[in-house]
Amino acid sequence: MTTTFATGTDQVSAKAEKALRAAMERLLAGRPTCTDGRLVKENLYREAGVSRATMNRAHDILTEWNHRTATTGARTPGEARRDDELQSLKRELKETKRERTDLQRRLDASATVIAALHHDNTALREELGDRGTVVVTLDERRSTREETIGPC
DSSP states (O other): OOOOBOSTTOOSBHHHHHHHHHHHHHHHHTOOSSSOOOOSHHHHHHHHTOOHHHHHHOHHHHHHHHHHHHTTTSOOHHHHHHHHHHHHHHHHHHHHHHHHHHHHHHHHHHHHHHHHHHHHHHHHHHHHHHHTOOOOOHHHHHHHHHHHHOOO
């Protein structure tokens, strides 16, 4: 049986080269058939169905593999999407926390103003009571007004 070697510096058969290239494309596309899809050399030779030694003799393919996986950080497309979504959610959470803190500050300031107004109102009622002036609540005044004017 005669073994033919692929061109270039690869010392593998054309069949092994074809299997390795097909496996590389499947892994890079995120469609593995035999592995978990991580972009590591172990998955490359297992996905191709060749031995590690055969893969190591495919110098051109390994150079291309190293070049193409360097930009992905050995992440599958699914992992890259997940990481991008995670970063987006972290930014959104940070913005939401900032908004919540701002709203809490505004709420605290409003509560302080309301407490001060309540204190002032109580003090004014006491002062009016000391003078002997009768304070009429708004509810009493409204009911008297409706009887005089009628419903709107």
